[in-house]
Amino acid sequence: MSGPPPRRSVLYVPGSNARALAKARTLTADALILDLEDAVAPEAKPAARERVCAALREGGFGPREIAVRINALDTEWGEADLAEACAAAPDAILIPKVDSARTVGAVAERIGAAAPEGVRLWSMLETPLGVLNAREIAAASPLQNVWVVGTQDLARALGCRTAEGREPLQTVLGLCLLAARAFGLALLDGVYGAIRDAEGFRAECREARDLGFDGKTLIHPSQIDDCNALFAPSDEDLARARRTVAAFERAREEGRGVAVLDGRMIENLHVESARRTLARAETLDARAREMRAE
Numbered sequence: 001m002s003g004p005p006p007r008r009s010v011l012y013v014p015g016s017n018a019r020a021l022a023k024a025r026t027l028t029a030d031a032l033i034l035d036l037e038d039a040v041a042p043e044a045k046p047a048a049r050e051r052v053c054a055a056l057r058e059g060g061f062g063p064r065e066i067a068v069r070i071n072a073l074d075t076e077w078g079e080a081d082l083a084e085a086c087a088a089a090p091d092a093i094l095i096p097k098v099d100s101a102r103t104v105g106a107v108a109e110r111i112g113a114a115a116p117e118g119v120r121l122w123s124m125l126e127t128p129l130g131v132l133n134a135r136e137i138a139a140a141s142p143l144q145n146v147w148v149v150g151t152q153d154l155a156r157a158l159g160c161r162t163a164e165g166r167e168p169l170q171t172v173l174g175l176c177l178l179a180a181r182a183f184g185l186a187l188l189d190g191v192y193g194a195i196r197d198a199e200g201f202r203a204e205c206r207e208a209r210d211l212g213f214d215g216k217t218l219i220h221p222s223q224i225d226d227c228n229a230l231f232a233p234s235d236e237d238l239a240r241a242r243r244t245v246a247a248f249e250r251a252r253e254e255g256r257g258v259a260v261l262d263g264r265m266i267e268n269l270h271v272e273s274a275r276r277t278l279a280r281a282e283t284l285d286a287r288a289r290e291m292r293a294e
Ligand code: COA
Pocket: 011, 012, 013, 014, 019, 020, 021, 023, 024, 035, 038, 039, 191, 195, 218, 219, 220, 221
């Protein structure tokens, strides 16, 4: 596989919900976040932790990347969540409400000491302070490779209204994107809560995709297919990528460093991104075949 694994659709699965944990193994989400935090009621947290760790040991998640979202370390559940998640060795441990590099450093140290090699760290940026400290947080640990922007918590903390669209969140989304890209992190958008509003959901996916996000976090299985399609190159994107590569190769054969396609200049950077688009489509095709073969 070339490039990072696909993370178009990343579904939260409440750790307390056995049926959802079973069903998640059959869904076409690229990745799953087995949640011990906000999706789980306080009295259900210890049982959810056991259930999630048992599910990880059982396996059966196929090619889906698996993250466990722990409770923050300053809560009564955080320490046990982290210790047991390290032992159960998911692909990643997701820390909620990260607002300083110190938090990332502390969890990274614990993962390094207690988890098998290869367990990565994901962070949620969902507080104003977290977004203000984005640069330091992004640089805090080489174990960190993915960020999730908690747009709902941020909207609430900022006091902004998003019912008519996310214009009020553009500064936050842009700052997260800048820091994530500067330090090579993948970036996932927050959830869309209105699970029956497919049109609104698709509009938000397109917005996140066009801003540069890698994918979106989801709360319901009905959101997966649209999300996978919208964060994948379209047939039009692929056709254009092939024509871009061909036009540039022709120009090179003729000794020119730039080409013109449909009245637009094509130079090396366009060819590189066209090649990335084609490689990504291959990765996604391979993933779809793996899912079908399950
Ligand atoms: N992951 C896996 N399976 C899920 C799921 C999820 N997030 N959400 C629903 N399902 C399953 C249900 O278990 C049900 O399975 P079944 O066909 O085997 O019975 C099926 O999908 C249909 O579910 P539905 O009845 O439409 O939804 P619901 O009313 O049971 O649940 C929610 C709706 C919103 C409560 C539920 O989707 C959910 O808990 N989502 C995650 C919330 C969360 O994690 N929040 C924290 C992060 S913001």
